Amino acid sequence: MKKKIAVIGTGYVGLVTGVALSDIGHQVYCLDVDPNKIDKLNQGISPIYEPGLEDLIHKNMYADRLHFTTEHSMAFKDADAIYIAVGTPERADGSANLDFVQQVAKDIAANVSDRGAVVVTKSTVPVGTNKLVKHWITDALDRDVQIEVVSNPEFLREGSAVYDTYHGDRIVIGAETEAAADLIEAINKPFGVPVFRTDIESAEMIKYASNAFLAAKISFINEIGTICGKLGANIEDVAKGMGMDKRIGDKFLNAGIGYGGSCFPKDTKALVQIAGDVNHTFDLLESVINVNNKQQQIPVDIAQMVVRGGLAGKKVAMLGLAFKPNTDDMRESASIVLAQKLTELGANISAYDPIAIENAKRLLPETVHYAANTEEALQDADVAIIVTEWDEFKDLPLTVFEKQMKQPIVIDGRNCYPLSYVETANIDYHSIGRPSVIRAKKSNQPAK
Ligand SMILES: NC(=O)C1=CN([C@@H]2O[C@H](COP(=O)(O)OP(=O)(O)OC[C@H]3O[C@@H](n4cnc5c(N)ncnc54)[C@H](O)[C@@H]3O)[C@@H](O)[C@H]2O)C=CC1
Ligand SMILES: O=C(O)[C@H]1O[C@H](OP(=O)(O)OP(=O)(O)OC[C@H]2O[C@@H](n3ccc(=O)[nH]c3=O)[C@H](O)[C@@H]2O)[C@H](O)[C@@H](O)[C@@H]1O
Numbered sequence: 001m002k003k004k005i006a007v008i009g010t011g012y013v014g015l016v017t018g019v020a021l022s023d024i025g026h027q028v029y030c031l032d033v034d035p036n037k038i039d040k041l042n043q044g045i046s047p048i049y050e051p052g053l054e055d056l057i058h059k060n061m062y063a064d065r066l067h068f069t070t071e072h073s074m075a076f077k078d079a080d081a082i083y084i085a086v087g088t089p090e091r092a093d094g095s096a097n098l099d100f101v102q103q104v105a106k107d108i109a110a111n112v113s114d115r116g117a118v119v120v121t122k123s124t125v126p127v128g129t130n131k132l133v134k135h136w137i138t139d140a141l142d143r144d145v146q147i148e149v150v151s152n153p154e155f156l157r158e159g160s161a162v163y164d165t166y167h168g169d170r171i172v173i174g175a176e177t178e179a180a181a182d183l184i185e186a187i188n189k190p191f192g193v194p195v196f197r198t199d200i201e202s203a204e205m206i207k208y209a210s211n212a213f214l215a216a217k218i219s220f221i222n223e224i225g226t227i228c229g230k231l232g233a234n235i236e237d238v239a240k241g242m243g244m245d246k247r248i249g250d251k252f253l254n255a256g257i258g259y260g261g262s263c264f265p266k267d268t269k270a271l272v273q274i275a276g277d278v279n280h281t282f283d284l285l286e287s288v289i290n291v292n293n294k295q296q297q298i299p300v301d302i303a304q305m306v307v308r309g310g311l312a313g314k315k316v317a318m319l320g321l322a323f324k325p326n327t328d329d330m331r332e333s334a335s336i337v338l339a340q341k342l343t344e345l346g347a348n349i350s351a352y353d354p355i356a357i358e359n360a361k362r363l364l365p366e367t368v369h370y371a372a373n374t375e376e377a378l379q380d381a382d383v384a385i386i387v388t389e390w391d392e393f394k395d396l397p398l399t400v401f402e403k404q405m406k407q408p409i410v411i412d413g414r415n416c417y418p419l420s421y422v423e424t425a426n427i428d429y430h431s432i433g434r435p436s437v438i439r440a441k442k443s444n445q446p447a448k
Helices: 012-023 035-042 053-062 072-076 099-111 129-140 161-167 178-191 200-231 235-243 264-277 283-295 298-306 334-344 357-361 374-378 399-404 439-444
Strands: 004-008 027-031 066-069 081-084 117-121 147-151 171-175 195-198 315-319 348-352 383-386 409-412 428-430
Touching: 004 012, 004 072, 012 027, 012 053, 012 066, 012 081, 012 161, 027 072, 035 066, 053 066, 053 161, 066 072, 072 099, 081 099, 081 178, 099 117, 099 129, 117 129, 117 178, 129 147, 129 200, 147 178, 147 200, 171 178, 171 200, 178 195, 195 200, 200 235, 200 264, 200 283, 264 283, 298 334, 298 383, 298 409, 298 428, 315 334, 315 374, 334 348, 348 357, 348 374, 374 399
Parallel strands: 004 027, 004 081, 027 066, 081 117, 117 147, 171 195, 315 348, 315 383, 383 409, 409 428
Antiparallel strands: 147 171
């Protein structure tokens, strides 16, 4: 069943959704208010770095199933389904800002075909928003047009967004009517991903609860890591041993310098607000957020302890800037907090990331120097901090730290190297929730 679909917003979610829906055969019109993005896309250039995405854009543009436009009339004309995938950024109080969603509702009212459409919200929105969207559209309509709304939250991860779309654990569909749910289920059928149907409010909550639970798992393992660090236990083995229990599961138990990105920080705060709106203090989630804020500072705390004479005037190499590997997304990356703190302490930062440098320049202090490669970033550095676990850092021979740095002190915020490997290198090594490995101690060890 091939349908005409309009996707509004070409950020991560809109673009990946639009491209994937065209790839399974639908006629898709992706609309954005940003003409630069649409220009680039019409030249086959993806405005975001996402493995595999550009190839799919080319394939489906060539097959004449995928179109990019700023023209509402072109996108909305005869659309069976209209997907809303615009941003829902956080307001100063942590709640979700729905201004972009409300604007799209007005645009739909002004442009939807007389035969009506099913309006699908992909954006992460507070419980009750889909019903508000329907109200906003019908309120602005000057004609009698049938509008149905469906909550269809998105669960893709940046860096593996294309893979996730085809191999998701579930597609959640929250609808008012069986007919609307049937249409969205049929549209998604070729993905072969299990569908879970529910009411609209539950679908909206599933998205926030899922992100909050994953964030809680990360903060939990990070707290255990901090205790392990003090007691001489190894968080990697602890997480492995815990994860073997199927009720716990082995995913999302990597201790590190906390979660970043465009969603966990924003969605956890929004859920605290959503709970507050119904007079519930979400104590657990507030702690998850506080733990994460502390976690992002850990490398600076360690650096202050281990670099002799303090950090003022010292060269700090930052390896990795993106909030996770395989993306150029810098939103809420721990590198932002770290660079600010280090700069306040008078350190000179030399930073390198395989692809996020252009985005980093907009968010990090102006004084940060950007190196062309790892070796240049490490040259004569007093301390190195690994912020993002890119493969090229994980594969780096530890001798590079020895050779390039003034003092080979490495603070690994992502536990990139097995301790047994670090033991063989002539570096001081501090990681998260694992014992430190110090040169002096190694040389004092009796010969075997
Ligand atoms: N980034 C991610 O990995 C995921 C994001 N989400 C959710 O999806 C939503 C979108 O997130 P991103 O894709 O990261 O957003 P984004 O902020 O990167 O992109 C949003 C796009 O919408 C466009 N836009 C804004 N107003 C518009 C309008 N009136 N008409 C047309 N286009 C308009 C903007 O120009 C921008 O290109 C958010 O609610 C987010 O929480 C959900 C799952 C994953
Ligand atoms: O709503 C969203 O936007 C998305 O948010 C996350 O996806 P994403 O932020 O792209 O990336 P994740 O792989 O979840 O990583 C988020 C952060 O947690 C950190 N993390 C992840 C896993 C882990 O074990 N430890 C850990 O510190 C990562 O380094 C990263 O900073 C969710 O995984 C997606 O399901 C969801 O759709």
